[in-house]
Amino acid sequence: AKEYYEKALAISTEIGDREGEGRWYGNLGNVFRSLGEYVKAKEYCEKALAISTEIGDRGGEGRWYGNLGTVLRCLGEYVKAKEYYENALAISTEIGDREGEGTVYGNLGNVFHSLGKYVKAEEYYEKAIAITTEIGKRAGEGTWYGNLGKVFHSLGKYVKAKEYYEKALAISTQIGDRPGEGTWYGNLGNLFHSLGEYVKAKEYYEKA
Numbered sequence: 001a002k003e004y005y006e007k008a009l010a011i012s013t014e015i016g017d018r019e020g021e022g023r024w025y026g027n028l029g030n031v032f033r034s035l036g037e038y039v040k041a042k043e044y045c046e047k048a049l050a051i052s053t054e055i056g057d058r059g060g061e062g063r064w065y066g067n068l069g070t071v072l073r074c075l076g077e078y079v080k081a082k083e084y085y086e087n088a089l090a091i092s093t094e095i096g097d098r099e100g101e102g103t104v105y106g107n108l109g110n111v112f113h114s115l116g117k118y119v120k121a122e123e124y125y126e127k128a129i130a131i132t133t134e135i136g137k138r139a140g141e142g143t144w145y146g147n148l149g150k151v152f153h154s155l156g157k158y159v160k161a162k163e164y165y166e167k168a169l170a171i172s173t174q175i176g177d178r179p180g181e182g183t184w185y186g187n188l189g190n191l192f193h194s195l196g197e198y199v200k201a202k203e204y205y206e207k208a
Contacts, residue, residue, distance in 0.1 A: 002031050019060070022051030026064050033071055041071045062091030066104055073111055082111050099140075102131030106144045113151055121151050139180075142171030146184055153191060161191055182208045 005028045012020035026048030032041035045068045052060035069084035085108045092100035106128035112121035125148040132140035146168030152161035165188045172180035189204035 002028065005031065018051055018055050019057060022048045022055070022057065022060055022064075025051065026060070026067065029064075029067060029071070033067070033074065036074075038071050038074050042068065042075070045071060058091055058095050059097065062088045062095065062097065062100055065091065066100070066107065069104075069107060069111075073107070073114065078111050078115050082108065085111065098131055098135050099137060102128050102135065102137065102140055102144075105131065106140065106147065109144070109147060109151075113147065113154070116154075118151050118155050122148060125151065138171055138175050139177060142168045142175070142177065142180055145171065146180075146187065149184075149187065153187070153194070158191060158195055162188065165191060 005024050009021060009024035009028065011017075012024055025044050029041045029044030029048060032038070032044060045064050049061065049064035049068060052058075052064055065084050066088035069081045069088060072078075072081035072084060085104050089101065089104040089108070091097075092104055105124050109121045109124035109128060112118070112124060125144050128144040129141060129148070132138075132144060145164050149161045149164030149168060152158075152164060165184050169181060169184035169188070171177075172184055185204050186208035189201045189208060192198070192201035192204060
């Protein structure tokens with residue numbers, strides 16, 4: 001992927017296609033993020049953001065603010081991540097990008113969860129769920145249901161956590177998201193482990 005994005009970037013740079021150049025920088029940033037090379041990912045996403053800002057591409061600007069937020073969260077820079085996500089949210093709201101808005105609300109939920117601010121995390125996950133449900137984005141809906149389950153699990157609200165994990169699992173199963181399915185089976189295993197229901201925990205871990 002890196003090799004092909006670099007070829008695309010070289011051509012866009014050569015012909016002066018600034019929008020394309022920004023896109024390939026950003027996509028390379030995503031590749032480095034997937035590889036766990038977060039410093040490199042940050043560098044490329046920043047280049048993409050600079051170009052989008054320069055050419056007035058608000059959609060791109062919002063996307064790279066969001067991606068930078070995720071990279072910074074991976075680096076443990078939560079305050080900075082929150083700032084970038086809030087910039088992304090402001091742009092998504094301004095341009096009417098509902099899908100982007102839902103994603104950013106969920107990502108803000110992730111930041112607050114990482115910071116141990118569970119009430120705030122719950123609030124943002126619920127906003128993300130409302131939007132993803134409204135626009136029919138099933139994959140997103142499943143992710144935020146599951147993440148909300150994690151919040152309730154952290155708060156020791158096990159019945160509520162189980163309910164949300166099961167919603168996430170149902171969606172993952174329905175849309176054929178096998179990695180997601182495995183994740184929620186594992187989280188349900190953790191939940192039953194917390195409840196001391198070891199036989200049930202074993203069953204779910206084995207499914208995962």
